Amino acid sequence: MAADCGSVDFPVSVVLPAAGSGERMGLATPKQFCSVLGRPLLYYTLQAFLNVPWVREVIVVVSQDWLQETSDILQSFSPTTRSKVRVVSGAATRHRSIWNGLKAVGSSTDVVVLHDAVRPLVEEDFLKRIVLAAKEQGAAGAVRPLISTVVSPTKDGSMLDHTLDRSQYQASEMPQAFRYPAIMEAYHNCSEHDLDFGTECLHLVQKYAGISAKLLLGPSSLWKVTLRKDLYAIEGVLKEEHCRKVAMLSDQQSTVSQRLHRGFQEQLSSEVLHINHQEQLATICQTVTTLILTNSFPCDLKKTRDRVSQVWEGATSGDSTSRVLVLLFCGEAPALDAMPVIFKFTQELAKESMEHSVVVYSVYVDSQASSDVVNRAVGMVISLIRQRDPALSGQMFVAQ
Structure with missing residues (x-):
């Protein structure tokens, strides 16, 4: 366990974008609603954040077509616990869905955490480090070392142009955290092109709020359930967690x-x-x-x-x-x-x-x-x- 890096004595909200269709999974059901050990994957991510005592509220952003399923998931939690959760409708793109979630956050929030609904393994110690870094710096995000070598192809994509030195790059992961006014300023000022095609929130805050994020090396458990094989992997991890x-x-x-x-x-x-x-x-x-x-x-x-x-x-x-x-x-x-x-x-x-x-x-x-x-x-x-x-x-x- 990491050494204590301070206490979180200010309001923290979490936004979970969960409106994606999961096209890469190749299933009719979006991956966040796929069953793992008898419960939807989204349940485990919600559970992880609801178990953190200093998280004030969790905003879940889902497609209109899956609002009822999300409501059913919340019934698995006690009335007191699920009172911390708000569900809002998503939009056509990731950034537009996140923007909908941010607008639903309570105005007294100091720091807001963004996290993928399909990353259910959230360690409270690391989450605290991200939140405290965001409080101090304005923005903070998790990173992991690149595993595979990255190549740049020619314009037509058929030939190798050059190889990148992977030691000079890192993979951006979740969670990310921001001072609430900073992330709101970034989304308010960003372009329609950013909202339609962008994917990186740290970039928006750097470009439109003038804040360079603190990068923290995260644990290996931060991986994202993306492909069908990942469902089997997360099931195995959760089974072992149950036996601890x-x-x-x-x-x-x-x-x-x-x-x-x-x-x-x-x-x-x-x-x-x-x-x-x-x-x-x-x-x-x-x-x-x-x-x-x-x-x-x-x-x-x-x-x-x-x-x-x-x-x-x-x-x-x-x-x-x-x-x-x-x-x-x-x-x-x-x-x-x-x-x-x-x-x-x-x-x-x-x-x-x-x-x-x-x-x-x-x-x-x-x-x-x-x-x-x-x-x-x-x-x-x-x-x-x-x-x-x-x-x-x-x-x-x-x-x-």
């Missing part, structure tokens, strides 16, 4: 519980917190994105429901990240006897959990299960955590 903050609460230190925890530790790339007492459950749920509750079956389902209520409390008071709750039942009863009770209970909890952005699954494993069965149960749970599919919320699975 996991906690397991056991109702007792049973042998099978210890074996399961050991299995999670071995198969996940990060530490799995093992909680033996539920007093701090709500607090812990503010910092983890996945909670595994182990229950000896038959068990007191009322006690389990009380634990789940604490999970809801933690999810509501924490950030806007969707959470996964896995009810892991370990029992001596045959699976066929346990299934009706557990399945009904899981479905009831899943319905109640929707408003808290919590998806719920249950997994049953015999308390006397062999090591192979325990390993399958561990693999099953990890797969559910990685996929995080809301369409499967309320389902029960049996490890055999």
